[in-house]
Amino acid sequence: MIVLVVNAGSSTLKCQLIQTDGKVRLMKALAERVGHPDAVMEAAFAPGFEPRAVEVAGCDVPACLDRLLDLLESDPASPIASLADIQAIGNRIVAGGEHFSESTLIDEGAFAALVQCEELAPLHNPAADACIRLLRHRLPDTPQAAVFDTAFHTSMPAKAYMYPLPQRYYQQYGIRRYGAHGTSHRYAAQQAANLLGRPLADLGLITCHLGNGGSITAVNHGESIDTTMGFTPLEGLMMGTRSGSIDPAIVTYIMRRDGIGFDEMDRILNKESGILGVSGLSADMRDVLAAADAGDADAALAVDMYVYKVQKAIGSFYAAMTRTDAVVMTAGIGENSAELRERIFAGLAHMGMILDLEKNDVTGQIGVNRVISIDDSPIKICVVTTDEEMRIARETDALVGGEAEAAR
Numbered sequence: 001m002i003v004l005v006v007n008a009g010s011s012t013l014k015c016q017l018i019q020t021d022g023k024v025r026l027m028k029a030l031a032e033r034v035g036h037p038d039a040v041m042e043a044a045f046a047p048g049f050e051p052r053a054v055e056v057a058g059c060d061v062p063a064c065l066d067r068l069l070d071l072l073e074s075d076p077a078s079p080i081a082s083l084a085d086i087q088a089i090g091n092r093i094v095a096g097g098e099h100f101s102e103s104t105l106i107d108e109g110a111f112a113a114l115v116q117c118e119e120l121a122p123l124h125n126p127a128a129d130a131c132i133r134l135l136r137h138r139l140p141d142t143p144q145a146a147v148f149d150t151a152f153h154t155s156m157p158a159k160a161y162m163y164p165l166p167q168r169y170y171q172q173y174g175i176r177r178y179g180a181h182g183t184s185h186r187y188a189a190q191q192a193a194n195l196l197g198r199p200l201a202d203l204g205l206i207t208c209h210l211g212n213g214g215s216i217t218a219v220n221h222g223e224s225i226d227t228t229m230g231f232t233p234l235e236g237l238m239m240g241t242r243s244g245s246i247d248p249a250i251v252t253y254i255m256r257r258d259g260i261g262f263d264e265m266d267r268i269l270n271k272e273s274g275i276l277g278v279s280g281l282s283a284d285m286r287d288v289l290a291a292a293d294a295g296d297a298d299a300a301l302a303v304d305m306y307v308y309k310v311q312k313a314i315g316s317f318y319a320a321m322t323r324t325d326a327v328v329m330t331a332g333i334g335e336n337s338a339e340l341r342e343r344i345f346a347g348l349a350h351m352g353m354i355l356d357l358e359k360n361d362v363t364g365q366i367g368v369n370r371v372i373s374i375d376d377s378p379i380k381i382c383v384v385t386t387d388e389e390m391r392i393a394r395e396t397d398a399l400v401g402g403e404a405e406a407a408r
């Protein structure tokens with residue numbers, strides 16, 4: 001099945017066209033700084049993936065998608081002859097609230113519920129909904145699915161998802177932990193079960209999605225029982241530009257001291273903090289590791305803090321579960337940085353997570369799912385390559401294919 005995967009953000013749009021049967025990517029496109037004067041969009045087609053610029057000046061996110069569809073229709077190198085070749089659309093939705101515990105086909109009822117979830121992720125969900133509307137207009141006969149970042153976490157018990165605030169904020173505003181990166185955590189857990197050769201339902205796992213955004217999840221018998229991200233993806237670990245968890249009183253203190261408003265404070269916490277804020281250099285872990293190696297003290301502090309916060313989160317979820325069989329590392333940093341994995345697990349050996357330094361070495365191993373703990377480590381350590389777009393495409397394929405099967 002040919003699936004168009006649409007991942008819309010507040011000022012970004014990522015799309016891929018995926019042939020799910022052979023897990024083949026046919027097109028990749030990325031628009032950034034959408035809505036700003038320097039907005040750019042590039043699309044690339046298989047097999048060479050030569051990037052070509054798409055003119056998106058003055059476009060909002062759905063308008064960028066509209067331009068991309070025009071390109072797919074008109075470009076001689078397009079991997080499809082017409083838009084009718086797209087058999088299904090998979091939309092990544094950041095917040096599904098309490099409405100959605102699974103991916104779903106988007107019928108009228110589901111779309112109405114999606115619109116109700118907009119206020120939970122005001123930067124992301126409205127853009128995704130606008131793309132769904134546009135696609136309904138341009139591809140009215142093509143089924144669309146919604147795949148949620150939050151769905152995997154709807155299994156959390158109340159003691160994990162409630163905040164110690166007056167209950168009215170939960171009842172009136174839906175303020176609770178929703179978590180994120182659910183598609184990645186679910187996938188990492190399943191891949192780890194495959195690597196260990198045991199049913200997911202028998203295992204206790206701690207899955208670590210360590211990328212530009214980062215979150216850690218306790219997965220008990222295949223279900224998320226707690227996760228570090230919260231009401232929004234700002235809570236939890238220190239991230240590329242996000243602070244993660246801090247004393248909430250700091251927020252009002254800075255606002256008062258600097259006389260700044262909500263939007264400015266929001267921007268500082270989401271865009272200027274984390275690895276970027278502490279290192280003063282970059283949000284990219286590779287740059288910061290290189291600077292730390294070259295003797296930059298602030299970069300070294302940022303890496304130390306990052307490692308320490310990951311260690312503490314793994315330790316707290318070890319305590320939250322009744323058994324831990326494996327810790328699973330995934331996403332940009334988790335998959336690729338042998339150095340950070342070595343530093344993280346150097347502090348966790350006393351809990352029975354014992355890294356094998358040779359297996360941890362990345363040489364020739366990038367993209368290979370594998371166990372990297374010593375053979376008799378009481379708790380195994382696994383590395384799994386995450387691929388969010390492919391997951392969304394395959395979930396969409398399963399939903400649309402299942403529906404077609406049921407109609408037969």
Ligand code: AMP
Nearest residue numbers: 211212213284285286331332333336337
């Ligand atoms: P993601 O959001 O999953 O694409 O991950 C992006 C993050 O992974 C960035 O901070 C990158 O610097 C980091 N990353 C990718 N490769 C490496 C590597 N070899 N060593 C350290 N960090 C890496």
